[in-house]
Every structure is written in C-alpha cells, then in structure tokens.
Amino acid sequence: MNKEEMGKEAYQAFYLENYRHSLSHVLAKAVIELFGKENVQYAIGPQIDDGFYYDFLLPRPIVKEDYAAIENKMREILKRKENWTRKEVSKAEALEIFRGQKFKTELIEDLPEDETISTYTTGDDFIDLCRGPHIENSQELLGAAFEIKSVSGSYWRGDEHRDQLQRVYVYAFPNKDELKAHKAMMREAMERDHKKLGKEMELFMFDETAPGMPYWLPRGFKLFNALLAFWRQEHEKHGYQEISAPQIQKRELWLTSGHWDHYRDGMFVLPAKKVAEDGSVSFEVDDQDTYCVKPMNCPNAILVYKSKLHSYKELPIRYSETDVIHRREKSGELNGLFRVQMFRQDDDHTFLTEDMIEDEISDIMDIAKTIYGTFGLEYVAELSTRPEDYMGDIEVWNQAEASLKRILDKKYGEGGYEINEGDGAFYGPKIDLKMRDCIGREWQMGTIQLDFQLPLNFDLKYMAADGTQKRPVMIHRAIFGSMERFIGILIENFKGRFPFWLAPVQVGIVPIKPEHNEYAKQLEKKLREAGIRVEADYADKNMNDKIKTLRTYRDPYILVVGDKEMETGTLAVNIAGNKKAYGVPVETFIAACERMNKTYQLELEETFA
C-alpha cells in the first residue's frame, strides 16, 4: 500500500508503527551485541504509544549507566545501513533457526501448523521472528529520535508465575522535535503529580504506620466535603437515600456474602482472642468471634433492606453509602491516592425488579453524564462479561449480559462502547466508565455492576403485585469509583487549580498592614456568611510572604486590602495567582462567588462587571 491509497493520517500512523517496530529490532540486536548472543534470551518487542519496548532475559540487570552504551550501539547499527530481508519459513525451519531461544521457540510452537511464519534478518547476524512489516534498510531510521526511557521487570506473557524479564522502554519518534515535545509532556505530567501537589497544598498525607491509608488534612478535607456535598445533592434528585453502617462485622456475614471465599486475601481480618487455662493469650481465626473489616458496603445495604418486608411499589430502593472501607493490597501496588488500602466509595446498592433494570441503568448513566460533565471529563463505557470463577446460573448471566448490551447499544450506539470479555465480577457482569484527563491519560472511575448472586445468598424478597414473594435484583454502582482516587485524578487534571466551587479555600485575604486587619475581618465575615470558604492572614509580616503562601495553596482569589480598599470599599483581586482586577465592589465580588458555587461552573470568573 502507498501513501495515496491510505490517506495521510493512516500513512503517518503506519509509518510511525513501522519505525518503532523496526527500532525495537535494532534494540534487540544492540543488546545481543553488547551482552553476547549466548547470554541473551530475547522475547517480544512491540511498539507502544510513545515508542516501543523489548523484553529480555539477561545475566545481569540493565542499569542507568548502560543506557548510553545501548543507545550508541543502536546508532552504530543504524549507520551500518544494513538491509532487512523478510523470509517465509516452515514451522520446523523456524524452530531450527531459533534453537536455544526459549521464548521464540514457545511462540513458534503455539502457532498453528499451517501458519506462514516470517522472519526478518537485519544485516547478516541478527534474525527475529516477526510478522512485519518493516523498513527495507536501516538507513531509513537514521533520522529517527529515540531515547531509553526506563527498564523494569515484566513477566513473560504477563504471568507472574513465569520468567521475569527485563523490559527496556524506549521513547521513539520520527524526529527530534517530536521526542522533545513528548518529553516536555512527561515533565508536565510530573508537575501535576498529585502526591507532589497534595503535599504542597496540604491536602493529604500518609504515615508509615498506615500504608496506603490517607490522612485528609484540613484543606484536603474541605475539598473532600465540597465534592461529597455536590454528589449528595445530585443523588438526592434521583431518589437515593444515604445510610451508614458498621465498620467491622463477624465473619459469618462475609461467609454468607461469599466474600470470605472469593475475596479473603483482600480483607483485613481481626482474629479472636483466646485465653488458655494457663492464662496464655493467643489470637485465632475461628467461626464465632472473628471479625472482618469491611472491604465493601454491599452486605450492610442488604441487611438494611432485609430489616423489613418491601412491596414492589417501593422499588427501586437505593441505599447509598460513603463509609470508609479497607482492602488489603499487595505491597507494590500502592500509589498515592490512586491505589490505597483505605478509601470511600461513592457507593450505592439498588434493589429492583428485572424489568426495572434498563430504566435504572439509564438513569445511572444520566447521573454519570451530569457529574463527569461538571468536571469537563470525557468518558467511555466498557462492558465486562462473565469471568471464569463466576458464581450462579449461567442462564442468568447470559440474560444479564444481553440486557446490559441492549442498554449500551441504546445509549452509545452499537460499537460505541468497549467489551472486555471475562472481566466481570464473580457475582455479575459490569459496566465500567473510563475517563480521559486533560493530558490524555485514561482512568477507570465509575462502575455499574449487576448482581444476581447476593440476593440469592441473603434470600432477599419483595412482595409482588400478585401477592407472591419474589426475589429482587441488585445493582452496585459508583460514579467517582473511590473518592480518594477521584480526587487524585482531579488534582492532576486541574493541576491543583480547582474550579471555584471545589477549591479547598476559595478566597484568601491579605491585609497589607496591621491597621488593615479590622477591615479584613469584616470582609472575611461577609464572605463566610455568603457561604464562601475564606481564610485571612493577620500575621504581622511582609505582604509578599502572605501572598506567596496563599499562592502555594492555590486559593482561586487572593484579596489584597490596604488603604485604597478601605477608603473606596472595593477590592484588589488576584485571580488564580496571576491576573489582577482592581476596584471591584465587594458586593459584585461576592455575587460572582455565590454564582460559581451555585452553578458549579468550571471557569473562574475574571471580570467583575
């Protein structure tokens, strides 16, 4: 195919892939030349969004000091201007060519007997198993810009029980400018890092004694509460009722729910205290007195549902819950607020009849649209179907999956969503909502899960119109997913400059001299009475110091008050730490703040007319 037939964009994408993929062969060749062919088992080397990687099994770890040598070797190879030749071989021939290369051998063995196997030879000493296509001569890559990004571990075929390989990640772009732009983007992402901003803005912290369990600091908790208040307001409109329930419960409950069997590794368990006859004390997991810290809210919502008999007329019943939950994670998986062991879901469990499912899920999607839209976030739906370790009747699963597909087809059009086969929860299929932040990263947030299993385990019922008792269906759902993770995403998405309504403290006041304190106090009072989160610095110190601190906190507005303001009753407003507006009447400013709090608008107002 050529440029004309493919169209410009497709051609560029093809070319980029071809470049990256070909460069990955060059990386493998370089590593082999540096380490010696007999010492290298090379696995696979695909292209990725910003370059490519290649997995190797090597006699020693590759360290940073090796990067330059590898890059130089790659450049040296390109300068040889070697020809790349494609050759089709039989399975037997392929096995012979890659004798001694266990990963290649395994790949070949897994191919069907009649598959056409192609190899690419670069120069006269390097051959790789590859579908292609590739460049024809190394000189085509001479202009390409590449740089080793990092080296890390990865499992052969993603299986943690198999060989752990060293994965060499390389940035690769057609030219230096694009590489430079990409690195600038990476730096931008680093600057947005919520762990860095969270510390700077005093939003949250961690302590070694509680790994993965965030402490919300005063400023951070103001933000947290503002977010939750918004969430509550939206859900109230849709008939949600909030409950709160015990944090720990006897093991018995988790046996009934199935979590003890399916989720035990993820639970913090409190063993029972045993006192022997000789007075010695031990702790054991037993049937009676062992408690589990809740990893999920569902069983409690069910107990609340079960506390009385419900009529079909009451359904759907929606019990929402934002209690703290705890989940044990493997040590290497924790990551700031993105992956924690203690968090709050914006959870809900809805009890309803089968024929209500479609309307209900449609309603949940409307809520999601409103809420994500408030933050300006784009999102896509992803359907996850029956996993291997599923519980329950396969027929029920099939029906549930079919109905979810129907809803998604209706909402987003056929093919307007993704399907993730086998990735559902053990109790039912689910729809996940994934968003993209303003620098293009994808996050899993909301989830909507159908559950036919728990109503069965807990023998749930409702009184149907015909006077018989029937079993309700359950929906687990969350829009933010976890409040903690969502706030982490928001910090990075907004780079700490939150929309006004969400900012921890919305207005900071800086009196220039102590004699302006009295006026500043009146102003502070006025703002607070208007429902605006405000702080003022009355310390006897240089006004520049005060401004600096409030800018670090990223208060949306900083009001500097001095003689002029006192005389005229107006304000000097520092907007987002950057622009300035002078002579703003106090009432006008307050009205703007109240408006932003009411409408949840994204943009910070800059003119106060």
Place this chain on the structure above:
RNA sequence: GCUUCCGUAGCACAGUCGGUAGUGCACUUCACUCGUAAUGAAGGGGUCGCCGGUUCGAAUCCGGCCGGGAGCUCCA
C-alpha cells in the same frame, strides 16, 4: 508478591576514600510596616527509616525488615 531505584531537619537537597552532619526554603526572635512569588540580622531544630553484621570507628560497606517511586501482575 516480583524486578529495579530510593529513604539525611517540616519541605527540597548536598555530604569525596568509612573519622559521629551541611545548604536553601519553612519555623522562632528582633528590626523593617511594606501594593501582588523570596527585607535584613540572629536563633532553634537531625539516634542520617529500623534492626543486626563487618570495622578501632558506619549516614557511608554487607544482610534482613519497614516505608516510598517506576514498571509487571492485580484493582476502585
């Protein structure tokens, strides 16, 4: 859990060849009373993550553990 890197004052970091610690910001005090990101001076603050080993001597070398980052696997 695995691979790899890291852990020095509240924060950001320096610390050579092993000889019991420094800088900047922040904090405290004094002076300055200031118009939008660093006023000046003085001062306080550290069992160098924890435990053990090597050594006359360990922030430094070795081992284990705890915590953190980047990935893998898993997940909200």
